[in-house]
Amino acid sequence: MPLYIVPTPIGNLEDITLRALRVLREVDLIAAEDTRTSRVLLDHYEIVRPMVSYHEHNKIERIEDILDVMGKGGSVALISDAGTPGLSDPGYELINACLLAGVEVVSLPGPTAAITALVASGLPTDRFLFLGFLPRRQFALVGLLNELQNRPETLIAYESPYRLVEALQAVREVMGASRPVCVARELSKMFEEFFRGTAEEAVAYFQEQPVRGEITLLIGGQVQAASVWTESQVRAAFSERLARGEKRNDAARAVAADSGWNKRDIYALDL
Numbered sequence: 684m685p686l687y688i689v690p691t692p693i694g695n696l697e698d699i700t701l702r703a704l705r706v707l708r709e710v711d712l713i714a715a716e717d718t719r720t721s722r723v724l725l726d727h728y729e730i731v732r733p734m735v736s737y738h739e740h741n742k743i744e745r746i747e748d749i750l751d752v753m754g755k756g757g758s759v760a761l762i763s764d765a766g767t768p769g770l771s772d773p774g775y776e777l778i779n780a781c782l783l784a785g786v787e788v789v790s791l792p793g794p795t796a797a798i799t800a801l802v803a804s805g806l807p808t809d810r811f812l813f814l815g816f817l818p819r820r821q822f823a824l825v826g827l828l829n830e831l832q833n834r835p836e837t838l839i840a841y842e843s844p845y846r847l848v849e850a851l852q853a854v855r856e857v858m859g860a861s862r863p864v865c866v867a868r869e870l871s872k873m874f875e876e877f878f879r880g881t882a883e884e885a886v887a888y889f890q891e892q893p894v895r896g897e898i899t900l901l902i903g904g905q906v907q908a909a910s911v912w913t914e915s916q917v918r919a920a921f922s923e924r925l926a927r928g929e930k931r932n933d934a935a936r937a938v939a940a941d942s943g944w945n946k947r948d949i950y951a952l953d954l
């Protein structure tokens with residue numbers, strides 16, 4: 684029988700899928716990061732199943748017990764305190780042990796703070812890099828930001844409210860005051876807030892008030908400056924194509940694609 688990876692709400696108890704509720708009702712065992720925290724969710728949905736803890740400090744020792752349940756034909760649901768297990772939460776070791784043991788692993792789609800924040804951040808979503816929790820120590824944080832400062836992807840990180848201002852200051856110092864950021868706070872909860880602005884503006888805003896709640900920090904990627912040709916380069920490339928017999932319109936389009944120039948401006952060049 685499988686191991687089900689079951690995402691749970693990151694704040695609003697309504698954010699759980701019908702499938703997740705059915706699986707939680709049907710499994711033989713629920714492995715929960717913190718059984719007391721998960722009890723609130725399970726009680727809310729009147730789910731009564733045997734539970735065992737599976738957390739940071741027993742994540743290796745517990746594997747045998749959990750594999751044993753599945754070896755005897757039982758099914759297990761893995762849940763964490765909030766969001767998707769295995770993402771900055773316990774899960775990786777158990778999931779890998781199941782895969783190695785030939786146990787089927789079923790991953791249910793569901794809430795995660797990283798993606799919930801990303802899609803509403805206004806920052807590019809086509810490519811992103813998930814960093815998990817940012818390093819606590821300043822030198823390690825600055826080192827990481829230095830390493831990532833030229834990456835074009837949107838960066839997504841989890842951060843404590845107590846270290847948010849320091850993290851934003853480090854982003855400002857390493858990546859520049861105008862680097863776009865988004866701070867997603869208390870997603871899906873009563874005091875949900877999205878701050879969108881530059882690193883400089885974010886430092887000023889969050890310095891003014893005590894920062895509370897859960898934070899997902901997003902940092903815009905480095906925008907690669909398009910290299911734009913000089914006029915003489917454009918003239919040379921355009922005349923070469925015309926000399927080869929290309930139509931003026933086709934030649935202008937091709938040179939525009941290569942040069943970063945507007946096609947109309949190239950077309951209008953007096954050669």
Ligand code: SAM
Pocket residue numbers: 693694763765766767768769770771772794795796797840841842843867868869870871872897898899
């Ligand atoms: N597994 C979870 C997930 O899928 O999002 C993440 C667990 S990690 C231990 C908890 C961190 O996720 C928090 O410290 C915060 O950075 C972020 N987070 C969780 N819930 C959040 C929320 N409602 N709003 C903003 N960030 C949240």
